[in-house]
Amino acid sequence: QLQLQESGPGLVKPSETLSLTCTVSGASISGSSYCWDWIRQPPGKGLEWIGSVCYSGSTYYNPSLKTRVTISVDTSKKQFSLNLSSVTAADTAVYFCARRGEVFDYWGQGTLVTVSS
């Protein structure tokens, strides 16, 4: 059974870089026709797609976040990572990692990241 688990700091200071890792178990992260995505949800609000890294190595980012986002993959560790730079309070959210074929079929449980000094 495929499982995804987010990890990283729960508190980040304004203007710093938010860094999260998603560890995949129960399936290969490479050599498959899937993409591996990050999605976030501010407290009490809806979902926002952040971006993805695909099996081809290509990355895709939400245009509204593109200048601040980097997503990378480490296939040897079965992990993919999110870096979001120059964070503000508006970046406070639960961050989910997910697997995507056409749609998001497997999700991590999510991790709350608060941006505060």
Place this chain on the structure above:
Amino acid sequence: EIVMTQSPATLSVSPGERATLSCRASQSVSTNLAWYQQKPGQAPRLLIYGASTRATGIPARFSGSGSGTEFTLTISSLQSEDFAVYYCHQYNNWRTFGQGTKVEIK
């Protein structure tokens, strides 16, 4: 960016009744539309993709319809475990979500 608008924001329904949720896209997304269910403190769960195809393990009481800009999720007979927030999601052009419809107990 394609904007997804869901209505109503909150739907009050009695157990056993039918619930009909709507989702409208600001431009055509063909049938590249999915629905997710989210309960408090949990990740979203895929219900429907391709506008009308149930995901693996999803009960038949969930059904989706529509194409282009107008979509509907119907829950034919609400069970206690169905009270949650439902999101539509278009994947025709980048990826955007609706703001959600909360289905609550009447």
